[in-house]
Amino acid sequence: MKHAILTRINFDDKALMEKYLKITEKYFISSLKSQTDQNFTLVNICRENDVEYLKNRLNYDFVDVRNAKDFFEYCKENNYNVQTRHDCDDWMAPEYIELIHDNYTKNIDLHDKFLIQSQPLKVMHPSGKTYGLKKYHSKRCSMHLTLCQRKVKNHIYERQHAHMYEIANKVINLPGNPTKWIIHGNNISVKKGSVRYDGHK
Secondary structure, eight states, X not given: OOEEEEEEEOOXXXXXXXXXXXXXXXXXXHHHHTOSOOOOEEEEEEOGGXXXXXXXXXXXXXEEESSHHHHHHHHHHHTOOEEEEOOTTOXXXXXXXXXXXXXXXXXXXXXXXXXXXXXXXXXETTTOOEEOOXXXXXXXXXXXXXXXXXXXOOOTTSSOGGGGGGTOOOEEEXXXXXXXXXXXXXXXXXXXXXXXXXXXX
C-alpha cells in the first residue's frame, strides 16, 4: 500500500491564498502532523512558482503537481493505490489515516476497487458552531473520500466527489465524524451563496 493525500492550493489571487493559508495552517497542516499513522505522502496541486514559498510558509513538505492529470500520472508511476482527497482548509481527526488503512487492509483482498468515506461535520470558523450534514451514502459520496485499488487505474478527482461511486460502487462508511468541513467566509461555496456563513464571534 502507498497512500497519497491530494489537496489544492492553487490561486491566481495571492491575497485570497494568504487568507486560505491561515486556515490551512490551523486545520489541515496541524491535522496532518497529528496523524497517528504517518504512512502517506501529501500531493499538492499548485502553481510552480508558489512551491518553495508554500513549503516554507506551511513548514510541511509535499509533492507538487500542476493538475489532476499530472497527479494521476504520478500515482501510476509510483503505484499510489490509495488516494485521499482533502481540501486544504478542512480538518481530519488524528486517527483518520489509521482508520483508512485499517479498512484498506480488511477489504483489498475482497474488492479490486472501493471507496472509503467520512461523514463530516460542518464547522464555522472562528466561532466553532457545529452542524450536521445530510447523510452521505453509496450513491452520493462525501467530499472527504478515499479511493483504494489493487492496481492504479483511476484517480480520486476523476469525478465530482458525489459521483465517484461511478468509478467504484463499493463504498465503506467510516464510523462517527472523523473529518470537519471548515466554513470560514472565503470558501467558494460561501462566495457562490450555496453555503451560509455564520462563523463570526
